[in-house]
Amino acid sequence: MQEAKNLKAYKKEVDDALQNEFLRTAMDNFAVAYRTGRVNAFAGMDVEKLVSDIADAKDYAIAHMDELFEEFKTNAEKTGVHVHLARTAQEANEIIARIADENNVAKIVKSKSMTAEETLLNHHLEADGYDVIETDLGEWIIQLRGEGPSHMVMPAIHLSRYQVADLFTDFTGQKQDSEIERLVKVARRELRQQYVEADMGISGANFALADTGSIGLATNEGNARLVTTLPRVHVALVGLDKLIPSLHDALLVNRALPRNATGQGITSYVTWITGPNACASALENKKEMHIVFLDNGRRDLAKDPIFSQVLRCVRCGACANVCPVYRMVGGHKYGHIYIGAIGLIITYFFHGRDKAKNLVQNCINCGACKAVCAAGIDLPRLIKEVLARIQDEAGHPLTSLLLGKVLRSRKLFHTLLRSARIAQKPVTDDSQYLRHLPFFF
Ligand code: SF4
Structure with a gap:
């Protein structure tokens, strides 16, 4: 069960899980067998x-x-x-x-x-x-x-x-x-x-x-x-x-x-x-x-116009079975109590922001979960919504705040673009285009 902890401690645990060969083999074997089994089980059905x-x-x-x-x-x-x-x-x-x-x-x-x-x-x-x-x-x-x-x-x-x-x-x-x-x-x-x-x-x-x-x-x-x-x-x-x-x-x-x-x-x-x-x-x-x-x-x-669809979930677990992040680190590091894509969403509602905040940012939004969901839940979109809510409630990271500020101001945006054009001169040699990024990037 993933407990609320700071991001650094959580990342360390995820790193440890990534080094766990036993876990990776078990998860890989299951993920491969599951895909074939699912396809066969639904064969001939609409x-x-x-x-x-x-x-x-x-x-x-x-x-x-x-x-x-x-x-x-x-x-x-x-x-x-x-x-x-x-x-x-x-x-x-x-x-x-x-x-x-x-x-x-x-x-x-x-x-x-x-x-x-x-x-x-x-x-x-x-x-x-x-x-x-x-x-x-x-x-x-x-x-x-x-x-x-x-x-x-x-x-x-x-x-x-x-x-x-x-x-x-x-x-x-x-x-x-x-x-x-x-x-x-x-x-x-x-x-x-x-x-x-x-x-x-x-x-x-x-x-x-x-x-x-x-x-x-x-x-x-x-x-x-x-x-x-x-x-x-x-x-x-x-x-x-x-x-x-x-x-x-x-x-x-x-x-x-x-x-x-x-x-x-x-x-x-x-x-x-x-x-x-x-x-x-x-x-x-x-x-x-x-x-x-x-x-x-x-x-x-049930009354929430965006999130009511999460209650369609029949707890089949398929959204974990196909999730590439789950496959890498397993459910103890990618779930609190409920696991998989649905877990990222309902942890926020059933167990609170603190338990969900680290988990939800691991989603890479590949859409694999949505493609297999038995109840047609738009899981990637709802995960993004949860992440946005958590950031609104807990405060956005400094980079997002700055970017948001820049994008909201046309004048500031254009000033920064002009400054960037001048700043890139040492590496573009007066050309308008940059064919290769300098090594330190
Ligand atoms: S695939 Fe859909 S129905 Fe199955 S557990 Fe995940 S959200 Fe629930």
């Missing part, structure tokens, strides 16, 4: 039309966010779900901690949720004394390492299997093989017991369907199903931007989401949850289910 349909569906949902929330709440409550609305990250964490407290929870299992990363939910719950265990393999690995995710879909992409084998060796106290299948087995063996012992499961959601009050999760490891079914309490933490009118719209998004994220036609599991399921460990055999919607600036963003 991608432009799909992206445009997703943009329209999401724009409708953004414009009707409040109505969709009310509709969702009414329908979910009919099925026995408790629906909450948190205005801030802190409020969301407090609501979830209160639910844990009221239900005498001690152990919590969690499936992957960028929204929970956004609110730093684990830190809050752990500080309150709860035992929180990540169950997504990548999330569990970075939890054991005490790190944040370096990618929104593949949180441990910066690590090699050898590093993971060393980590598992330390954790289990037994030498572990670096074969991927064996490493997966270690995780499965260690985590299975946790689901059984947990009192509460926390998940995110990819979709919140207003017309039925259901949530949808697209996952690959099956851990989210265990997290949402086995423990006696289930809490889903969901950004308001995940609200969508119906299953029809969700399925539209889901045609692009796995293809754009990992080059898969569909994820291994697509789970729809409508109301609390039966649960043998719960009182009267009925699970307690809560859905906590997070605002954290989303309602204001």
Whole structure:
């Protein structure tokens, strides 16, 4: 997770990341494989039309966010779900901690949720004394390492299997093989017991369907199903931007989401949850289910004429996958919590100027992110807008200030041009043109 620090310290960290051969190899291998996988996954599909349909569906949902929330709440409550609305990250964490407290929870299992990363939910719950265990393999690995995710879909992409084998060796106290299948087995063996012992499961959601009050999760490891079914309490933490009118719209998004994220036609599991399921460990055999919607600036963003489109984002991570800067330095140096082009923008809105100011100036505006965005977001333009806002708020660098002053004054501009014409004489030899710059330039 990129912390706010001065530019010099940040540049030093970026330099270090550039020297990290391990990281560069991992990122390069992934970037090459991803491009081929994505092309194959979309073969024969009208991608432009799909992206445009997703943009329209999401724009409708953004414009009707409040109505969709009310509709969702009414329908979910009919099925026995408790629906909450948190205005801030802190409020969301407090609501979830209160639910844990009221239900005498001690152990919590969690499936992957960028929204929970956004609110730093684990830190809050752990500080309150709860035992929180990540169950997504990548999330569990970075939890054991005490790190944040370096990618929104593949949180441990910066690590090699050898590093993971060393980590598992330390954790289990037994030498572990670096074969991927064996490493997966270690995780499965260690985590299975946790689901059984947990009192509460926390998940995110990819979709919140207003017309039925259901949530949808697209996952690959099956851990989210265990997290949402086995423990006696289930809490889903969901950004308001995940609200969508119906299953029809969700399925539209889901045609692009796995293809754009990992080059898969569909994820291994697509789970729809409508109301609390039966649960043998719960009182009267009925699970307690809560859905906590997070605002954290989303309602204001929805009304912003320039930036509302960022709420179309389906968190596929493709804008990181193709970003040349991300490929060079990885997500820990090119993201705060949210990674990739979208991360540069929403970090400013969700986590503040301080966290965004260093990151945003690394964008080289190549446009690769815009070309692959599943929701047709004009990412390069919005990154420039964020940079301009940060500079307006924090003050422009001296060179930009001087240049701005010169460009605003016709007289000053022409005076400087005339002076430059005289000043260049020693190197132009009275010619009007300069064929080669002097060496010291
Ligand atoms: S901005 Fe677009 S490409 Fe990036 S994560 Fe969101 S939907 Fe995917």
